[in-house]
Amino acid sequence: MRYETERTRRRGQADTATDTLARGLGLFSIALGIAEIAAPRALARALGMKGQEGLIAGYGVREIATGIGILASKDPTPWIWGRVAGDALDLATLATALEGNNPKKENVGIAMAAVLGATALDVYCAQTLSRESPHPLPPLQDYSDRSGFPRGVEQAHGAASDFAVPSDFRTPEALRPYTQPEAPRHPQPSM
Amino acid sequence: MKALVWHGTTDIRCDSVPDPEIEQPRDAIIKVTSCAICGSDLHLYNHFMPGMKSGDIMGHETMGEVVEVGAEAKGKLKVGDRVVIPFTIICGECEQCKRGNFSVCERTNRNGNIAAKAFGHTTAGLFGYTHLTGGYPGGQAEYLRVPFADATHIKVPNGIPDEKLLFLSDIFPTGWQAAVQCDIQPTDTVAIWGCGPVGQMTIRSAVLLGAKQVIAIDRIPERLAMAEAGGAITINIDEDSVIERLNELTNGKGPEKCIDAVGMEAHATATIDSMYDRVKQATMMETDRPHVLREMAYVCRPAGTLSIPGVYGGLLDKIPFGAIMNKGLTIRTGQTHVNRWTDDLLRRIEEGQIDPSFVITHTVSLEEGPDMYKVFRDKQDGCIKVVIKP
């Protein structure tokens, strides 16, 4: 399955990888957010941050919102930059847990390393996406002459009215249109 | 011989495999002169459809020349005959075949018991399309074994190029049946979601059958341009609200006939329901993405018809059945009963009413096949339909 947006549609193969990365980061955000909301106590204990459960759950909500933004928006770029900002906030918060005599400093270090790794990916992804043109490109090929009708659309319209719809494919009488005025000569808006 | 072989998700290779042989008296072997990649193959490539095994040969849109005929097929076929092979394998004798419901032939699916477990009943055997439908090797290869060949073929005359005839195997009759299922009246607006190869054929069929107005919906500019060339009014889902535009074009009443030529891999749009599908699919709680179906049920005019040639494989969530029931909509769907329509369609090609080759954008060798799967899926290079010449 491909993650595709209006503005990224036409980028070549390498760029499909960036789309996949963005999508992956979106899913990661949601998963992390769910963990933060579901188990703030366990996380706080592991990081020696007792009393900060509310903050952790709040960060979880932020992660989920960002994740949904990345996956659902037409253009994920601002949302990925949002992740970068979120990473900075996470790092700053974790850094406070390094102060004093926190017995879980080692865990905090591991968590910071993990966040730094994610930050690197986020920055890379956001920069690659930002480099792209914000304008949709014109069609790659011109197919405006490919009607498929050797005698043209006008002639083709209704050319198969000799076709008898088989009885098992017919609309029940009661659902048919009440009146059947003359058909126009070729497809056109009814307004 | 060489063939395109499925090895896993997005892993299709051009391999050397043993030549097919006559296994049953009703078999025939054809030398493939042209075959094509279909949107249905993408569901296998992306591995949305379950039931593929590593080593399966892909392909169900095939034509060629008969090179060997089993004893019991001899009355109907001879060496040298030029044939298009329908993607549905048919016996021609069972109750369903006799009614013309070929895609639910009761006899040709050799894994009918597995299909019955999944769907309640067996459906026809299909070429190159999962073990749920018989696991028959497909036609993206140099040679193809055609089971039940005395019934499973469309004889075509010499003197017309392959390109005009090949799509009798699937997408032309599929687009045709999608339109016929709508029993189009001269007063009807027909809205068609998806301007891939199937959507393009559906547009042409709806025009030929005399719809008042044909509206085509997609997001790929080249595909929309091709739809317009065929006589459709277009809606780009990235630029417009589909529901609003459809209502505008029908004086607020909605289209009488809605056709889903997209299927289970509908693109996410920026709507809540698309988001919901992605999350549910990622967590394996839903198999298909029915965004288009929801939109159709909502916008379709009361007492109208939903025609669904797009392929679905399993369970769909949040289908607004209340709208379908209360508006009294008719739903018609199914794999195409190819041979039911092909005599008539061949005549229309011969008479010059339509030339289905308009949809071909790329012609390649078997060796280039695996790369073309990706190009077709990602709609790169203006790709709409790929023909392979083995």
Ligand SMILES: NC(=O)c1ccc[n+]([C@@H]2O[C@H](COP(=O)([O-])OP(=O)(O)OC[C@H]3O[C@@H](n4cnc5c(N)ncnc54)[C@H](O)[C@@H]3O)[C@@H](O)[C@H]2O)c1
């Ligand atoms: N019933 C049958 O017998 C039969 C036969 C052949 C193909 N099919 C099915 O028909 C479907 C289409 O086949 P194809 O070869 O044209 O495939 P395709 O993948 O080339 O075309 C699908 C098109 O739908 C468009 N699309 C995606 N999401 C959309 C949305 N939300 N709204 C509007 N358009 C959207 C895509 O941009 C694409 O152009 C597939 O599901 C295929 O399996 C059915």
Ligand SMILES: [Zn+2]
């Ligand atoms: Zn097909």
Ligand SMILES: [Zn+2]
């Ligand atoms: Zn049968």
